[in-house]
Structure formats: C-alpha cells, structure tokens
Amino acid sequence: MPRTGVFICHCGTNIAGTVDIARAIDASRNFPGVVHADEYRYLCSEMGQDLIKNAINENNLDRVVVGTCSPRMHEGTFRKAAAEAGLNPYMLEVANIREHCSWVHRDIEEGTPKAIALLRAAAAKVALNDPLDSPELEVEKRALVIGGGIAGIQAAIDIAEAGYVVDVVEREPSIGGRMAQLEKTFPTLDCSACILTPKMVEAAQHPNINLITYSEVEEVKGFVGQFDVKIKMKARSIDPVKCTGCGVCYEKCPAKAPSEFEMGMTKRKAIYVPFPQAVPNVPVIDRENCLYFKKGRCQICAKECPPQAVDYEQQDQIIERRYGAIIVATGFDQLDPSSYGEYGYGQHPDILTALEFERLFNASGPTGGKVVRLSDGKPPKKVVFIQCIGSRDKARGMNYCSKICCMFTAKQAILLKEKVPDAKSYVFYIDVRTAGKGYEEFQRRAAEEYDVAYLRGQVGKIFPEGDHLVVHGVDSLSGKVVDIKADMVVLAAASIARADAPEVGRIVGINSDSYHFFNEAHPKLKPVETHTAGVFIAGACQAPKDIPDTVAQAGAAAVKAIGLLSKDVLKGEACTAIVNQAECSGCLYCEAVCPYNAINHIEIEERYHEEMHKRTVAEVNPSLCQGCGSCSVACRSGSINLKGFTNEQILAEVDAICLQR
Amino acid sequence: MRYRYFPGCTLKGQAKNMENTTMAAAHALGIELVELDQWQCCGAVYPLYEDELISLLSPVRTLAAAEGEPLVSLCAACHHVLKRAQELMQRNEDARHKVTDYLEVDYKGEGRVLHFLEVLRDDLGFDKLKEMIKKPLEGRKIAAYYGCLLLRPSKVMQFDDPENPTIMEDLIKALGAEVVKSPYRTECCGAYLSVSEEAVARDTVSKIINSAREAGAEALITACPLCRYNLENCVDQDGKEPVKVYYFSELLAEAMGLQFDQLMSKALERRRGKNGNQQ
Numbered sequence: 016m017p018r019t020g021v022f023i024c025h026c027g028t029n030i031a032g033t034v035d036i037a038r039a040i041d042a043s044r045n046f047p048g049v050v051h052a053d054e055y056r057y058l059c060s061e062m063g064q065d066l067i068k069n070a071i072n073e074n075n076l077d078r079v080v081v082g083t084c085s086p087r088m089h090e091g092t093f094r095k096a097a098a099e100a101g102l103n104p105y106m107l108e109v110a111n112i113r114e115h116c117s118w119v120h121r122d123i124e125e126g127t128p129k130a131i132a133l134l135r136a137a138a139a140k141v142a143l144n145d146p147l148d149s150p151e152l153e154v155e156k157r158a159l160v161i162g163g164g165i166a167g168i169q170a171a172i173d174i175a176e177a178g179y180v181v182d183v184v185e186r187e188p189s190i191g192g193r194m195a196q197l198e199k200t201f202p203t204l205d206c207s208a209c210i211l212t213p214k215m216v217e218a219a220q221h222p223n224i225n226l227i228t229y230s231e232v233e234e235v236k237g238f239v240g241q242f243d244v245k246i247k248m249k250a251r252s253i254d255p256v257k258c259t260g261c262g263v264c265y266e267k268c269p270a271k272a273p274s275e276f277e278m279g280m281t282k283r284k285a286i287y288v289p290f291p292q293a294v295p296n297v298p299v300i301d302r303e304n305c306l307y308f309k310k311g312r313c314q315i316c317a318k319e320c321p322p323q324a325v326d327y328e329q330q331d332q333i334i335e336r337r338y339g340a341i342i343v344a345t346g347f348d349q350l351d352p353s354s355y356g357e358y359g360y361g362q363h364p365d366i367l368t369a370l371e372f373e374r375l376f377n378a379s380g381p382t383g384g385k386v387v388r389l390s391d392g393k394p395p396k397k398v399v400f401i402q403c404i405g406s407r408d409k410a411r412g413m414n415y416c417s418k419i420c421c422m423f424t425a426k427q428a429i430l431l432k433e434k435v436p437d438a439k440s441y442v443f444y445i446d447v448r449t450a451g452k453g454y455e456e457f458q459r460r461a462a463e464e465y466d467v468a469y470l471r472g473q474v475g476k477i478f479p480e481g482d483h484l485v486v487h488g489v490d491s492l493s494g495k496v497v498d499i500k501a502d503m504v505v506l507a508a509a510s511i512a513r514a515d516a517p518e519v520g521r522i523v524g525i526n527s528d529s530y531h532f533f534n535e536a537h538p539k540l541k542p543v544e545t546h547t548a549g550v551f552i553a554g555a556c557q558a559p560k561d562i563p564d565t566v567a568q569a570g571a572a573a574v575k576a577i578g579l580l581s582k583d584v585l586k587g588e589a590c591t592a593i594v595n596q597a598e599c600s601g602c603l604y605c606e607a608v609c610p611y612n613a614i615n616h617i618e619i620e621e622r623y624h625e626e627m628h629k630r631t632v633a634e635v636n637p638s639l640c641q642g643c644g645s646c647s648v649a650c651r652s653g654s655i656n657l658k659g660f661t662n663e664q665i666l667a668e669v670d671a672i673c674l675q676r
Numbered sequence: 677m678r679y680r681y682f683p684g685c686t687l688k689g690q691a692k693n694m695e696n697t698t699m700a701a702a703h704a705l706g707i708e709l710v711e712l713d714q715w716q717c718c719g720a721v722y723p724l725y726e727d728e729l730i731s732l733l734s735p736v737r738t739l740a741a742a743e744g745e746p747l748v749s750l751c752a753a754c755h756h757v758l759k760r761a762q763e764l765m766q767r768n769e770d771a772r773h774k775v776t777d778y779l780e781v782d783y784k785g786e787g788r789v790l791h792f793l794e795v796l797r798d799d800l801g802f803d804k805l806k807e808m809i810k811k812p813l814e815g816r817k818i819a820a821y822y823g824c825l826l827l828r829p830s831k832v833m834q835f836d837d838p839e840n841p842t843i844m845e846d847l848i849k850a851l852g853a854e855v856v857k858s859p860y861r862t863e864c865c866g867a868y869l870s871v872s873e874e875a876v877a878r879d880t881v882s883k884i885i886n887s888a889r890e891a892g893a894e895a896l897i898t899a900c901p902l903c904r905y906n907l908e909n910c911v912d913q914d915g916k917e918p919v920k921v922y923y924f925s926e927l928l929a930e931a932m933g934l935q936f937d938q939l940m941s942k943a944l945e946r947r948r949g950k951n952g953n954q955q
Contacts, residue, residue, distance in 0.1 A: 356839020478859030480890075485859070 017048035017142045019078040020070050021134060024058035026084060026113055033117040033126035039082065042131040046138040050074060059089045064096040071100040078106050078144060080137045082130065084113040103146030105589060105659060110137035132672050139671035140664045147658055150587040150637050154240040155339040158576050159184065161232055161523070164192020165211060165562060166344035166554025166569040168218050173573030175223035179580045182336065183218065184246055185228045187275075189293035190215055192346050193555075196276065198376035200562055201426040202457035208292055215294040227334070229299055235341070235523050236612070238639055239549030240585050242338045250329040252286075252300035257324035260296035262288075264316035264325065272304040278371045280389070281381035286316045286325075291379050300325075340549050340576035343533060344569065345519055347555035350405040350412070350509040358404065358506055359477045364389040365484060365503045366477060369400075369423055372505045376430055386434045388503055391482070394435045395502035399486045400424045401474050402444040405509035413509050413530055418559045420507035421448050425461040427505065432465040440467045441499055443474050443488050451561070470497065477504055510559035525550050532558050543572040551575050590659035591640035592647060594633050598654035601631035605646035605655055613639035614646060677799055679790070680742040681709035684718050684754035691901040694750055697929035698792055704932050705800060705808060709748060712741050718754040719761065726768070729775055735761035736775050740783035748790050750925070752900035755791040756825040756833070762789050763832045791826060791835065793899060793924065797843055802850040810933035812852025818927065819856040819893035819919075820844030821884065823865050823903040838862070844897060847924060851931040856893040860884040865903040870910045877910040885911050885919050895920040897927055 021043040025031035036054050043052040051074045055063045058081060070076060079102065081093050086109040094104035112130040120126040158174050160167045163185030174181040183190065194200075195215075197207035218224050227246060234245040270285035283289070285304040288296060306313035307327060317325040349370050353361040360366050365388045367375075378384035387394050402420050405412030421444070428440040447469065449458045461467045474488035483500040490497050512531035513519070520527050525545040527533045533552045536544040543551045551572040554565040579585075594605075596619060606614045617634045620627050633655070635646075647655045647662065656662060687695040702709050716734055723731040735757050739747065749755045765772045766785030776783050790798075796805055822841055830838040841862065845855045863884060866877025885907065888896055896919060898904050907921045 356837055362840075476859070476863075480859065480887075 017078050018050045018074065018076050019046070019048045019080060019138055019141055020051040020053070020067070020074060020076040021046070021049055021080045021082065021138060022058055022063075022067055022070070023052070023054045023082040023112070023130075023134070024063070024084070025054065025056045026117075027056065030083075030113050030117045030130075033120050033123055034112060034130040035123055035127040038127050039112075039130050039134060043080075043134055043138070046135050048078070048142045049080075049138055051076060058083055059092055064092070067093065067096050068100040071097065071102060077102065078108075078141045080108050080110055080134060080141055082110040082112045082134050082137070085109075085111045085115075105147040106141065106144050108137040108141040108144065110134045135675065136668040136671040139667040143661065143664045143667055144659070147589040149589040150591075151584045152238075152240045152587050152638055153584055154580060154582050155242075155337045156580050157181070157336070157338050158340045158342065158580060159232075159242070159244055159336075159338040160342045160344060161519070162192070162344035162346055162554070162556070163187075163190030163218075163226065163228065164344060164346045164554060164565075165194040165214070166346070166556075166565045166572075167192070167342070168211075168214050169566050169569035170342045170344060170553055170573040170576070171218055171224050172214065172221065173570055174576055174580075175218075175221045177573075177577045177580075178223070179577065180223050180225065182225045182227055182246075182338070184230050184232055185226070186231050187289060188229045188251070188287075188297075188299040189289050189295070190218065190226060190228060191290070191292070191294065194562060195290060195292070196370060196373065198373055198380075199426060199430060201422045202451070202453040204426070204429070212292045212294075215292070219294045226295065228295060230334075232519075232522060233333070237337070238611070239547075239579070240339050241638075242341055242549065244336055244338055244341075246334040246336070248332040248334060249299075250302075250331050251297065252302070252305075252325065252327055252329050253297055254324045254326050254329075255295060255297045257322045258297045258320075259322055259324075260288075261321060262298075263319050263321065265298055267315050267319045269313065269315065270304050270306045272301060277374055277381050278368070280371060280374060300327075340551065340579045341523060342551045342553055342569075342572045342576055343519065343523055343525065343545075343556060344553045344572075345513055345516065345556040347510045347559060348513050350511050352404045352506045352508045355404060355411070357476050358401065358474065358504070359479075359484075360506060363477075363479055363484065365395070366506065367503070368506050368508045369420070369427065370508075372427060372503075373423075376427075376434065386431060393502070394438070395431075396435070396438050397499065397501045398428075398431055398438060398440050398503045398505060399474075399484075399499055399501040400428060400440060400442045400505045400507065401486075402442065402507045403509075404506045405511075406507075407445060408509075413511065415530065415559070416448060417507075417510040418448070419510065419561045421458065422451070422454055422561065424505075424507055425449075425458040425467070428461050428467040429465045432467075440465075441486075441501070442467060442469045443472055443486075444469060445471070445473070451563070472497075510555060512556065516556065523547070523550055525552070532556065543568055543575055549579060587638055588640060588642045590642040590657060591637040592635045592642070592644070592655050592657050594635055595654040595656070596632045596634075598652050599632040600652050600654075601633065602651060603631075603633060604649045604651065605633050608645045608649045610643065610645065611639050611641050613637075613641070677706065677795070678708045678710065678745070679748040679795065680745045681711045682715055682718065682738055682742075682747055682749045682754060682758065683711060684715075684749060684751045686751055686753075686901040690905070691751065691923070694901070694923040694925050697923065697934070698750055698925040700934045701925060701929045701932050702792075704934065705805070707795060707800065712738065712747075715741070718749070718751075719757045720753065722757045722760045726764070726771070729771055732761050732764065732771070732775050733779060736765060736783060737779055737781065739765070739787065739789065740776075740779070740781040742787050744787045746788040746790055748792055748795055750792050750899070752791070752823060752825040752898075753902060755789070759789045760829075760832050762787075791899065793826075793843055793847065794835065796847065796928075802846050805847075806850040806852075809850065809852060809931045811931055813927060813931050814852050816853040817856050817892055817894045818848045818851075818853045819858045819888040819891060819896050820848060820861055821858075821865075821888070821896045821898045821903060821907065821921075822862050823898065823900045824862070825900055827862060844899075844924060847928070848897070851927055853927070853931075856888065856891045858884070858888040858891045858893060858896075860887040865900075865906040866910060867902060867906070870906045874910060877906055878912065881906050881910040882912055885913070889916060889919050893919060895922055895927075897922050897924040899924050 097107045098104040110133045158181040160183045230248040237243040265284045268284035271282040273279040274283040276289040302308040374380040406417040470490045472489040472491040476487040486499040516531040553569040553572040644657045719735040827838040866880045870877040
C-alpha cells in the first residue's frame, strides 16, 4: 500500500481565495493511500520545502502530491526537495490547482470541489508511479554558429573567449552581413566598417574560431549536446591556402554580374570578393557568370594568378561534424517595395530603398561615396524619405513595426545634409518611434539642427515630372494634400525574414512566427532559447532589431551555449517512451509519428512452437525521445507506454475525476 | 464569342455613342453581345454598408438574368456594381439567401462578369485585335484615363493592377496609336462633386487634363460616362490646345474603319432585328 503525503499551497490568496483549503485537506485525508495531509501559505518557500521534507521523513512517505501552481513553475523545485528527503524525484506529482482551478473560478463553491478532484486524480496517479532515472548524455564541446553577420560574429567571439571551439557557417563569400553594408551607425554616427572590421578580423584570427564561408548547413540530426551536422562548402574555385588576396584575378576578369553586396546597383566581376574588407580575403568564382564555366574559354584569372591558386576543378564538399550547441543568427532581408505600385520603385532610378541609399554614402559604393542621383549624377537637393513601407500595414504588408527605420531615416537625413549642405529632407511618417538610449535626442537633432521636415502622413503616389519626382502625399496634421517636387525618394522598406528562413527552421528544427521570424522559447524569460534544447537564436532572424540589441542578444545566446558546453554530461528526459516488445506487432505507426526520429525498428528472435522466429519490433532511443507521447497514442496494440505518463496512470486520473464524487 | 450584354441607363442616353461604337466594333470583331431582356437599373452606387441589401436587389436580378452566361457591360459604374454584388453573393451566404429569397431567383454567384475591355484583353486578345485593325491610328498620341471604378477595390474587381494598370495602354498600342502615360491617370475625376462642389471637381479634372497635355497627349480615352462628363465639363483648358476625351470604343471603332453613318445604321438594324418594332 502506498504511503502518500498531500501538501496544499495557499499561494497567498491566489489559491486560498477560491479554494477552501481546510476542506481540501479533509478530503485529501480520505484518498486511497494518503497517510498525511498538510497545508502552507507558500510551499515553494524554503520553509514550505522543509515542511515537505520533514513530513516525508517523519511519516515515512514514499509518494508526494503537491497541490500548487502549474508544474511548469515549480515541479522542479518540489522534485528536488523530495530527492533531498531521499525519494526518487519522480515519486512526486503536482496537482495544478492554481492555473487550472483557482485562477479560472470566482466562486469558492466551484473552486473547492474542482481542487479536490484534481488532488484526488494526482493521488491516484502517484500511487502508480515508479522511480525513474534520467539518462546521461555526453556533450560535444564545440559550437556551431549559423550566419556570419554581427550577431554570429559576436556570439562566436564570446564562445571562443570562453575556451570552446566554434564554427561559423556563412553563406556568402565573406562574413560581415548587413552591418558591412552600412556606412554609419546610429545614434553615434560611427563608421560601421570601423567598428565591424576589427571584430571580423578578431573572428578570423581567433584560434578557437573556424570560419566556414561560402557554405550552408544542409542537415542537422541528433539532439542537445550531440547535434550531427552536415555543412556544404560550395566550391570556391580558389585554393584558400595558396591565395594571397592580391586581387589580380578580379582586376583582370572580363565577365561581369550585378553585385549582390551593392544591391545590384553596380557590377562585380565573375571572380570577386564582395567588398574590400572581406574576411576571408579569398575570392570566389561565380560559375554562372564565369566565361570559362559558361563557354569553356578565358581562364585569364588562372593565368594571371601569381600563386596559381585558381582551381576550376574544385568540387562542393560536405563537412560532417558534431556540435554540442547551435546558434542560429541568419539575419533579415529588406522587403522589395515594387509590390507597392504607388511608390514607383523599380520604375525610376531615383526611387531607392534605404539600404540602396545607404550604399551611396560609402566610399567603395556604386557612386564612390558621392551622394548623387543615379539618373543624372547630380547631387539631390530635395529628398523625400517615406517610412513604414510594408511595416505596420495590416492590409498589404506586415502588421509589425520594423523598429529600426525611424532611426536609420534620421541618420540618413543627417548624413545627407553633411554631404550635400543645401539639401532639404522631408520625412513622411506614421509615428516617430525612437525608444533607445540616445535615440530620441538623435532624431530631434535631425529635425531641429539638420532641417529635416517631418510630415505626419502617407504618400499616395510618386511620379516623374520633368527632372523631378512628384511626391503626392498628405500632411495629416495640417490636413493638407502636399506635392513635393523631389530629386530623390528613399523608401524605408520593412525588415522581413529571409526568404529561406522556413527552410533553415526546418533543417535546424526550430519554429517561427507567421512572418517566418524564429520563435524564442518564451517572449520574456527565454528570449534566446528555442523550443529545441541546445539551439539558440540571435539577431534579426528573431525579429527586426538594431545593432545594439543584436549584439546584446548574441552575447546572451553565447552565454547559454557556453553554459551548455561547460557541462560534461547532461541529464536527459526521464519520461521517455518504452516498447513492450512482446506485444509489439511491428506495424511501426509509432516510427512514422515520432517527431524526433527517436524510434527505430529492430529484429528480435523468439521461440514459438518450439522453433526460433524472427520478427520486427519498434525500439525507442531514450536519448532522442523527448517524451511527447505521440507514439503511445498511435500504437494500435497499446504496447508503447510513456514512462511517468503510462496509460494506466492516465486512466487512474480519469477514473479519479469522473467516477468518484 | 457570345455574351449577355447589360447596357445600363447612361448608354441609352448620354453615352449613346459608347454603345453604338462598341456594338459596331464588336460585330466586326465577331463578338456577339446579346442585350438582356427587360433590364433595369444596375443599382448605380454600390452600398457602403454590407447589410444594405435593398440596393443589391437590382444588380442581383441582373446577374441572375444572365443565366450563367458571361455578362458584359460597358459603363464602368455598372460593371463596378455588378462585379461587387456578385462578389458579395459568393462570399456572404446569409446576404445571398436574403436577396435571392426576396427576388425568388436562384443565383449562387456564378457566371463571369466582365467589362468589355476585359473581353478584348482576355477572350479576344490584343494581339488578335491588332491583326484585325483596318486603319491603325498612326501618329495619334493617346493617354488612358482609368478613374477609380474599374480598378478598385482591386481584390474584388480583379481588373488590373490598381496602381500601375496597363489594359487601356495595351489597347491604345493595339490600335496603332502612341501611348502617352500621364501620372494622373488613376486619380479621381471628382465624381458627383461636379454637381455639388464644382470647384473641387474643376481642381482635380484640371490636374488630370493638364498632366496629360504636358505628357504630350492629344486625347484621353475613358470607359466611364461620369469621368467623361467631368473631364469635358469641369475643365479650364486655359486657352491651350484642348485635350479631347473619347470613349475607348470610339477609337476602337475608328481603327476598325467603321464610319459614323455605318455605325448608326448598323446599330439601328441590329435593334430592329432583335426587338422588332422597338426603337
């Protein structure tokens, strides 16, 4: 006969306000197997835990029911307390009489019987509990960072500094990401490259960091502590060991293609580094545009290369490696505003997105750092900035605020005034949102000291008229329709998830929101964790964010990864599925429904009518199993049980609630 | 190609010429437009309230009268109301039951509802039309004026890109004329403000006309009788070369080589043939 103790928490008035504790205690004393019942104002406090521990020892309890808040809150606390008193921690059950009961009822006459029913169910279940052990898992002391922008770089440096080896996989030929495309950063206007390139170099030189550029993650298998990852290194066609980065190859190359780094505003060669400060400074051959790969002739780069580093025969390579932790930092894209026909983007060279406009300021950009109209090369005297293109647009775009646009628009208006002193800027906005340290001051400075006119309203149409672009909008504060004859228009296009974010999420096994931004495990308390243990997220792949937030989040993700890597072994899930192979018919429905690839099939031999026979049965890999229970529901013969949630235990709970009143 | 044809009131009066020229051109193009028997008002203005069902009785009766055959209209306002009424019938089952029960008709939102321009683009094809043109309008500089009713709400009308439509420009090209693009081609013509607040309509219309003139257009084409009325009557040409306003069908008939006398007689002939002694 079990010796169960029941402990009920008042949780101040959270529970006691709607549940008559004394009545619940009295009822608990009469549950089968219950030999002790007690109450306390805050069971989760140290005194509360001591109360449980002492009661276990004094009454020789072998099972415990706590009637408290959700097990997501304090199950761990109470299991630990039970373990300290000498019980197996899985001999304790939580009856959630707060979220499931007191918080959803107003009337004590409704709350009390329900709490008693939930306690009775827990007592019925705990009577069938068996002691469980968590499997121990080894941790591979190496981290993988996917994405080599500022988030990935920062996370990698932090992990490397803690003494762990980290691989950074970057799809482009160089690390640097979006930040490398920026000229200046708000709110201090320091040069983006000047603060980014030292970090890029640090990442390249750090003995613990291994940069794998021009590569993509193809497959992730395994689980926390032991992710088995396949990385495809695209053929660079250059031997990185021999290459000295002299640049002769791309000077001589005759084939051109639109530069991705310059948003297609200028051309690069078919053999190229994306930008002058690229890390590694090793070119790649873009085989789609290379004359040799297209037509079989040219080979000028190979002839001109002093160290003979060009290798046309290079093949894509697959690296297979095991990692203990993964950080996803794949960044964001800019919405293509051509879907907004009224702005005429793509139909006129002087209508640019903000990121394109940013490149005009850069000394190595398409105009060599001169801010000029792409149509006629003249400096723009009137520039209209339009905010929220696709952001905060329920009808046609994204519901969310892209967060960074108000600030980068103020920044670009200030930079414009510095480059073209007689230029006048107009900003059409819905709201100016500049929360952040020094941000509001920065935006005010743009308006007050740099002569930037802020017009609250939207633009309905942009069309060319002579040399100008007429911006036809409304100033909603004065209630007037305004037509501005502008030289240039800059569109603050929404920050959106990368087009292939769903695919990356599928490969890594993390989920995303309706905009394809990756989901954190908890919006407040687990901002860098995901629902997949051992996978963390950082930067704008989670939501639009600025550089300071991205760097902070990258550091946080790194700390989580370091915490994981610092352990030699991890405690795995104790509540895993187990197959009764004598009853298993080998239909393998379970294998099909398992989301964690934790079920395999094996052949067993058994004696049957005096002869040995072989047959197929399912087998669970307990280190992969996450205890979701899908298999035990799918199993037609009822031969899979989830430890800690066996069919018998669940039926006992149901009976306790439904049959005994 | 056979279509049911809903003319609407304006096409029998103010916009008679749009009907005559369309009928003649359609005939020449092998497009058969069979006028609905005993048609009535299109409803004129699509109600702003989704539950204002009484205004839908007339258009739904018209839609049902097409008996599932494609239903063509010429007036932008008629087409607008019919198309939107059809969409509501498809989308809102409750409204559909109320309206069709009251009318005692069986209509579930079926049948294509088309503007004649869509027939030219989607069913005949502008390439085919180009081949059938007898007198291309070479050297003529024509701008398209869309107004609002054909384009918006774009999800319902499904007529063309509401910001950058091309259907009328494609027609102009097919007719052999030179396309002039005016930025104000999708702006409001002032609508009924030409009656109540004429100054406002004058302001908007002058912008439309002036921008077409500055872009180099000698004429505008439209598919809407109200737009045409405003464009012709609420404008100060300021002594400059006036920009003429045509229905698209007038230029179509011209490019088909159809003379006005012919048009009239053909139209009359057809009407006599179909409706006996009715004028």
